[in-house]
Amino acid sequence: QQNVQQSPESLIVPEGARTSLNCTFSDSASQYFWWYRQHSGKAPKALMSIFSNGEKEEGRFTIHLNKASLHFSLHIRDSQPSDSALYLCAVQWGGRALIFGTGTTVSVSP
Amino acid sequence: EAAVTQSPRNKVTVTGGNVTLSCRQTNSHNYMYWYRQDTGHGLRLIHYSYGAGNLQIGDVPDGYKATRTTQEDFFLLLELASPSQTSLYFCASSDAGTNNYAEQFFGPGTRLTVL
Numbered sequence: 001q002q003n004v005q006q007s008p009e010s011l012i013v014p015e016g017a018r019t020s021l022n023c024t025f026s027d028s029a030s031q032y033f034w035w036y037r038q039h040s041g042k043a044p045k046a047l048m049s050i051f052s053n054g055e056k057e058e059g060r061f062t063i064h065l066n067k068a069s070l071h072f073s074l075h076i077r078d079s080q081p082s083d084s085a086l087y088l089c090a091v092q093w094g095g096r097a098l099i100f101g102t103g104t105t106v107s108v109s110p
Numbered sequence: 111e112a113a114v115t116q117s118p119r120n121k122v123t124v125t126g127g128n129v130t131l132s133c134r135q136t137n138s139h140n141y142m143y144w145y146r147q148d149t150g151h152g153l154r155l156i157h158y159s160y161g162a163g164n165l166q167i168g169d170v171p172d173g174y175k176a177t178r179t180t181q182e183d184f185f186l187l188l189e190l191a192s193p194s195q196t197s198l199y200f201c202a203s204s205d206a207g208t209n210n211y212a213e214q215f216f217g218p219g220t221r222l223t224v225l
Binding site: 031051100 | 213
């Protein structure tokens with residue numbers, strides 16, 4: 001059974017700061033790695049995905065993936081109040097559906 | 111963007127009651143999913159389907175049945191609801207190929223309370 005864990009559970013960051021969210025997974029056969037973002041009272045929505053080792057940048061958001069370490073992360077630079085949300089990492093492998101982590105709540109303070 | 115709708119948006123029932131949650135997607139996606147979301151547990155997969163008449167068991171299936179009647183419609187059934195099934199339920203769809211790599215689009219959610 002795939003085990004996907006996130007850290008920290010929550011964090012408060014000042015506006016304009018950089019923040020990092022972590023996700024670990026247990027199955028080395030995992031193939032695709034996602035970050036979803038869920039604003040309060042809303043549905044989760046895909047933010048970014050990656051499927052090969054390394055780094056991928058889209059605007060203020062960057063994903064790092066290290067399959068050997070069973071770890072990937074999301075980095076947000078120049079954090080904005082609109083980034084306040086629940087961030088969910090998710091892993092896919094072997095044609096199965098996404099397995100989500102427990103989430104990190106980010107609060108950006110003006 | 112994919113359109114996924116859910117009904118009802120809120121539901122209150124009593125222990126032992128029957129509940130049906132409905133989900134419809136209008137973008138001809140082949141895969142549909144049911145998740146529950148609880149504080150501290152993230153999103154947990156209940157059941158999913160890759161087409162009409164197909165059903166795949168997820169990670170927390172106990173106490174739930176599901177049925178995919180058409181490409182568009184996926185239903186979640188709780189035949190003997192229990193308080194432990196009080197949760198926020200999300201439906202999602204995706205246009206996944208054989209490797210199942212595709213963004214999932216979520217509906218707005220149904221909040222279910224079992225008294």
